[in-house]
Amino acid sequence: MSYQALIERLTSLGISFQRDCPIAPHTTFRIGGEADLLCVIESLPELHDTIIACNSHHIPYKIIGGGSNILVSDKGYRGLIIINKAKDWEILEDAEIPELKSTALARHRAEDVVTPLEERQNKVIVRIASGIKIPTLMNQLLKVDISGLELFAGIPATVGGATYMNMHGAKLFFGDLIAQAQLLSNGEVKNVSQEYFQFDYDYSILHETQxxxxxxxxxxxxxxxxxxxxxxxxxxxxxxxxxxxxAGCLFHNLTNEQQEKLGYPTPSIGYVIDKVLGLKGKTIGGAKISEGHAAFIENTGKATAEDVLKLINEIKKQMLLKTGIVLQSEIEFVGELN
Ligand SMILES: Cc1cc2nc3c(=O)[nH]c(=O)nc-3n(C[C@H](O)[C@H](O)[C@H](O)COP(=O)(O)OP(=O)(O)OC[C@H]3O[C@@H](n4cnc5c(N)ncnc54)[C@H](O)[C@@H]3O)c2cc1C
Structure with missing residues (x-):
């Protein structure tokens, strides 16, 4: 693959990039090989122009927000990795407040882990760039007396990644708060409403449309x-x-049906990995099923993507053997498979 034309275009746009750049520091796992090209963008016009440039020169690209739901291949990524740090936001004065739907999850029972605040009527619409991290955004908004993100406290995601994944905190889904979004779609900017995303558990239509x-x-x-x-x-x-x-919780929790059939006291997949499969603490290379929360695999220092994949496969194998359930992974693999 020749990157020359793209490099010339990025240079003329004033967008700086690095060649053969490690991706690991841009992920929460701190795992992964090098990107042929990597750029960190700080504004929405830069994000827009970089993607248009990739498309017109037929260079594959991948956007990383917080890098908190991905496992990057040890072989890295062939193309351009775009680290999105566009972080502006503004209050849309006088914007109409639409009726919003909640992600209806009849098949998953969320546990009552914290009590949400009482619902208030005085709503406000805030337009937020996709590269801002949720904890930063939450703190900045609290300073101007705007709340609503507290159930996502501490999640190292960006607004873009949270939309893509329909991130959830306690019983709230990120998509439940979206009135509209501005997407870059086939080179055009378009406005879409909440319905467009077809939000579900760990799902939005963006998985299909990219x-x-x-x-x-x-x-x-x-x-x-x-x-x-x-x-x-x-x-x-x-x-x-x-x-x-x-990279957060590895697998979906059990559905109501699965939990009832197996007679477990909770739908928590962490409970199943720990108490049913007995895998808590299992280690392969530098990857370990967390002692603190068995639904997470952690990098203890020098884990490779291969170590993590082996552990994931071990959990899947044991789950199938002991319960007959095929587990679905929540995290996304980026780059060439090892
Ligand atoms: C410690 C820890 C705790 C976590 N807790 C939770 C939790 O409570 N609930 C939960 O749901 N998840 C949790 N997660 C997982 C993760 O934070 C979420 O899935 C989050 O939504 C990922 O956002 P991100 O910005 O990091 O996305 P990334 O990992 O950077 O990317 C994920 C996907 O989104 C795409 N994407 C990113 N930005 C954009 C964009 N602007 N436009 C289109 N696509 C985009 C990427 O290309 C990729 O396909 C946790 C993770 C960690 C490490």
């Missing part, structure tokens, strides 16, 4: 910042056993 989220208009609450801050703190404390050098 469109890019430029920004999202979130419906948040004006006020309650004191209570929201306290709830965020409580929630972070409850999650303190989750290892940060990971």
């Amino acid at each position: 469109e890019t989220v430029l920004s999202c208009d979130l419906v948040l609450t004006q006020g309650q910042s004191k209570e929201a801050k306290a709830l965020a703190k409580e929630w972070i404390m409850k999650k303190k056993n989750q290892p940060q050098r990971s």
Whole structure:
């Protein structure tokens, strides 16, 4: 693959990039080989122009937000990795507040881990660039007395990745807050409403369309910042056993049907990996099934993607043998398979 034309275009746009650049530091797992090209973009026009340039020169690209739901191949990525750090936001004064739907999950029972704040009527719409990290955004909004993100406290995601995955915190899904979003789709910017995304558990239509989220208009609450801050703190404390050098929960929790059939006291996949499969603490190379939370695999130092994949396969194999269930992974593999 020749990158010359793309390199010339990026240079003329003033977008800096690196060749043969390690991807691992841009992921929470801290795992993965090198990208042929990597650029860190700081604004939405840069994100837009970089993608248009890749498309017109037929160079594959992959956007990474927080890098908190991906496992990057030890062989790296052939193409351009775009690290999205576009982080502006603005309150849309006088914007109409639409009726929003919640991701209806009749087949999954969420556990009551924290009590959400009482629902208030005074809503506000905030347009947010896709590269801002959720904890940063939450703190900046709390400073101007806007709440609504507290159930996502501590999740190292960006707004773009949270939309792509329909990130969930307690019983709230990120998609539940989206009034509209601005997408880059086949070179055109388009406005879409919540319905467009077909949000589900760990799913949005973006998995199929591969469109890019430029920004999202979130419906948040004006006020309650004191209570929201306290709830965020409580929630972070409850999650303190989750290892940060990971990619979050590895697998979907059990469905209601699966839980009832197996007679387990909880749908938590962490419970199953620990108590049913007895795999908590199992280690392959530098990858370990976390002692703190068995639904997470952590990088203990020098884990490779291959180590993680072997552990994932071991969990899947034992699960099938002991329960007959085929587990579905929540994390995405990026790059060439090892
Ligand atoms: C410690 C820890 C705790 C976690 N806790 C939770 C939790 O409570 N709930 C939960 O749901 N998840 C959790 N996760 C997983 C993860 O944070 C979420 O899945 C999150 O939505 C991923 O966002 P990201 O920005 O890191 O996406 P990335 O990992 O960077 O990317 C994931 C996918 O989104 C795509 N993407 C990223 N940005 C864009 C964009 N602008 N437009 C289009 N596509 C884009 C990427 O190309 C990739 O396909 C946790 C992870 C960790 C490490």
